[in-house]
Amino acid sequence: MSATTLRGTTPFNPLRSVRDVLGQVVAFFAENRMFTAGVLLLLALLLFGLIGVQLVNQKGADMGAVPLNQAPSAAHPLGTDGLGRDMFAVMVIGIPNTFKIGFLAGAIGVVIGTLIGLLAGYYRGPADAFFSSFADVMLVIPALAILITISAYVRVVTVEITALIVGLLAWPLPARVIRSQTLALRERLFVQVAKLSGQNDFEIITLQILPNLTAYLAASFVGAVSAGILAAVGLEVLGLGPQNVPTIGRTLYYAFKYTALLRGMWWWWVPPIVTLAIIFTGLFQMSISLDKYANPRLKGATRN
Amino acid sequence: MRGLDLRYFLRRIGMFFLVVFVAASFNFMIPRLAPGNPIGAITSRMANASAGIENGQAMFEAYRQRFGLDDPLYVQYAKYMWRTAHLDFGESLAAYPAEVSDIIRPAIGWSIGLIGLSVLITFALGVTIGALLAWKGTPRMVRAVLPITMIGGVLPYYLLAMLLLYVFAFNTHMLPMSGAYDSGIPAQLTGPYIGSVARHAALPALSIILTSVGAWALTMRGLMVNTIGEDYMLLADAKGLPRSRILWWYSVRNAIPPQLTHLGIAMGYVVSGAILVEIVFSYPGLGYQLYQAIVNSDYTVIQGITLILAVSVGLCVLIIDLIYPRLDPRVTYVSENSN
Numbered sequence: 070m071s072a073t074t075l076r077g078t079t080p081f082n083p084l085r086s087v088r089d090v091l092g093q094v095v096a097f098f099a100e101n102r103m104f105t106a107g108v109l110l111l112l113a114l115l116l117f118g119l120i121g122v123q124l125v126n127q128k129g130a131d132m133g134a135v136p137l138n139q140a141p142s143a144a145h146p147l148g149t150d151g152l153g154r155d156m157f158a159v160m161v162i163g164i165p166n167t168f169k170i171g172f173l174a175g176a177i178g179v180v181i182g183t184l185i186g187l188l189a190g191y192y193r194g195p196a197d198a199f200f201s202s203f204a205d206v207m208l209v210i211p212a213l214a215i216l217i218t219i220s221a222y223v224r225v226v227t228v229e230i231t232a233l234i235v236g237l238l239a240w241p242l243p244a245r246v247i248r249s250q251t252l253a254l255r256e257r258l259f260v261q262v263a264k265l266s267g268q269n270d271f272e273i274i275t276l277q278i279l280p281n282l283t284a285y286l287a288a289s290f291v292g293a294v295s296a297g298i299l300a301a302v303g304l305e306v307l308g309l310g311p312q313n314v315p316t317i318g319r320t321l322y323y324a325f326k327y328t329a330l331l332r333g334m335w336w337w338w339v340p341p342i343v344t345l346a347i348i349f350t351g352l353f354q355m356s357i358s359l360d361k362y363a364n365p366r367l368k369g370a371t372r373n
Numbered sequence: 374m375r376g377l378d379l380r381y382f383l384r385r386i387g388m389f390f391l392v393v394f395v396a397a398s399f400n401f402m403i404p405r406l407a408p409g410n411p412i413g414a415i416t417s418r419m420a421n422a423s424a425g426i427e428n429g430q431a432m433f434e435a436y437r438q439r440f441g442l443d444d445p446l447y448v449q450y451a452k453y454m455w456r457t458a459h460l461d462f463g464e465s466l467a468a469y470p471a472e473v474s475d476i477i478r479p480a481i482g483w484s485i486g487l488i489g490l491s492v493l494i495t496f497a498l499g500v501t502i503g504a505l506l507a508w509k510g511t512p513r514m515v516r517a518v519l520p521i522t523m524i525g526g527v528l529p530y531y532l533l534a535m536l537l538l539y540v541f542a543f544n545t546h547m548l549p550m551s552g553a554y555d556s557g558i559p560a561q562l563t564g565p566y567i568g569s570v571a572r573h574a575a576l577p578a579l580s581i582i583l584t585s586v587g588a589w590a591l592t593m594r595g596l597m598v599n600t601i602g603e604d605y606m607l608l609a610d611a612k613g614l615p616r617s618r619i620l621w622w623y624s625v626r627n628a629i630p631p632q633l634t635h636l637g638i639a640m641g642y643v644v645s646g647a648i649l650v651e652i653v654f655s656y657p658g659l660g661y662q663l664y665q666a667i668v669n670s671d672y673t674v675i676q677g678i679t680l681i682l683a684v685s686v687g688l689c690v691l692i693i694d695l696i697y698p699r700l701d702p703r704v705t706y707v708s709e710n711s712n
Contacts (some may be wrong), residue, residue, distance in 0.1 A: 106390040123563075128392075177530050186431070202388075202391065203395075205388065206388070206391050206395045207395075208638065208641070209394065209640075209641060209683070209686055209687050209690055210392060210396050210399075210641065210686065210687075210700050211391045211641040211642075211644045211645045211646060211648075211682050211683065211686055212641070213645035214396075214644075214645070214647065214648075214679035214682045214683060215399055215403075215679065217663065217667065217675070217679065218399070218400065218403050218675060218676065218679050219403055221667050221670075221672065221675050222403060222404055222672070277496075299529055301644070302529070303529070303531075303649060306531060306649065307652070307664065307667060308667075309667065321535075325535075325653075330535070330538065330539060330543055331543065338535065342532055342535060343538070345528075345532055346527070346528055346532065349528055349529065349532075350527045353526070353527045
């Protein structure tokens with residue numbers, strides 16, 4: 070106790086540091102209104118799904134559970150589709166599933182990408198050359214083409230397998246961002262000092278470099294989740310997503326397959342489109358406002 | 374050529390072949406890594422089914438031979454790569470014995486026409502809007518209206534496509550709902566045929582343009598802002614050049630080259646998006662053929678199309694990379710070691 074006061078530093082106070090972090094988070098949200106709006110939009114939608122699932126009779130999402138082709142009514146607020154499913158039940162079950170795929174896929178992509186980016190950027194050498202070229206190649210090949218091929222063969226897919234397939238293809242972009250930042254950071258003075266003071270490579274990467282990448286990691290994660298949801302919904306709309314549970318994209322696939330458009334069954338295709346529009350608006354707002362952290366070249370441009 | 378050396382060319386061309394090689398390898402590996410050995414499942418299913426079909430046994434044998442399932446893996450791989458290098462994708466499974474390449478070939482033309490035209494229009498529109506947004510001389514009215522073009526950028530291509538389809542084709546019958554031309558008109562370069570093709574392409578093209586023009590305008594605006602602070606702009610102003618000349622030949626001219634690199638990066642995304650747009654409008658390009666192949670479990674066609682997609686995106690990126698030094702002489706591509 071006395072030692073710390075002698076050195077003139079304030080004693081460690083867990084309550085205070087929690088308050089500091091909270092204050093920083095609040096300041097960040099206050100400063101980035103657009104980001105906050107995006108987060109709130111997505112949270113509202115997710116809550117709608119999570120609460121709705123509790124309220125609704127989930128059996129209603131099974132095929133043939135309710136009368137076919139009913140317009141919205143008191144019993145079925147969003148009507149019923151041509152397969153005898155209650156659209157409200159389908160939507161509230163589908164929303165969390167679509168979110169789950171996107172977040173899992175984004176997380177997988179960012180974790181793999183960060184690992185590759187950190188190691189390649191820190192150690193350089195032939196492994197770096199290999200992974201960098203590989204990432205560049207993967208960025209050229211349309212991911213949807215590979216995803217379609219994989220999903221066409223792996224016909225029985227669950228939410229988790231879809232997320233895994235999408236996530237395994239989502240690493241190149243995060244890897245490239247993290248690698249270029251690591252390249253710059255490893256030459257910085259504080260890393261050199263840490264090296265001279267005897268920290269090993271693992272400590273330097275985790276204690277010195279990683280904390281300085283927080284903004285890039287956050288931006289990469291939002292970008293990867295966004296791309297993950299986009300890719301997953303694309304697969305679902307093709308009928309290649311999870312087969313065993315309702316998702317937003319698959320709802321659209323059925324609506325399209327059974328020509329809801331031509332039959333005037335707007336309640337079949339409007340809810341999934343509106344939901345997707347909300348999701349992509351939220352993600353767009355988040356990624357636009359994080360861009361200035363992850364893409365320093367934009368700094369001047371967005372200020373003006 | 375100024376600021377350009379052989380190494381740069383070779384690297385870019387090497388990169389292209391690497392893209393093709395990796396894409397082809399994926400195509401080889403995916404069916405073999407998939408759980409439950411789908412090739413085996415398909416062949417045995419076909420063997421059962423072929424008992425009732427005329428020529429069924431020949432088809433089954435051809436398929437089995439094509440995958441060379443009795444060879445060791447590296448022989449299968451070498452054979453596969455050899456055939457792919459010769460653009461031999463084998464026979465369609467659903468429409469045996471039609472060649473996959475014969476099925477794909479007509480679709481390529483429609484896709485290139487639709488996507489190529491849409492991308493060119495988007496590029497021109499995005500550059501213009503972005504330039505006007507950043508330019509101080511733009512009337513305030515125009516500047517207030519322009520950001521509206523960015524709204525579509527939030528949605529994936531196919532969602533806007535569905536909405537456009539509903540509003541303009543289903544509700545008001547202003548434009549056709551599906552296909553690439555009216556079936557009654559002979560496919561010759563006559564006025565009615567061209568008009569019919571244009572009418573059918575309008576909505577798919579519009580959905581690609583409206584969803585991507587915002588991003589173009591946004592980056593163009595950023596690039597323009599950078600040029601506005603440059604000394605040559607001040608000089609041009611001091612020389613008394615007309616304002617429009619300064620805008621287009623000094624500011625825009627210098628801001629455009631990085632946009633092309635952006636196009637190279639975005640190409641894969643554009644193609645992915647266009648696949649889904651084609652499906653929505655039943656437009657007979659590669660995307661629609663791909664969808665049909667998925668529905669019919671026509672694996673050879675699926676693989677042929679995905680490979681063609683990867684190759685064409687790689688080719689676009691290569692072309693952009695090769696013409697880029699000509700458009701932006703400020704950038705030198707002499708490799709670091711050579712001086």
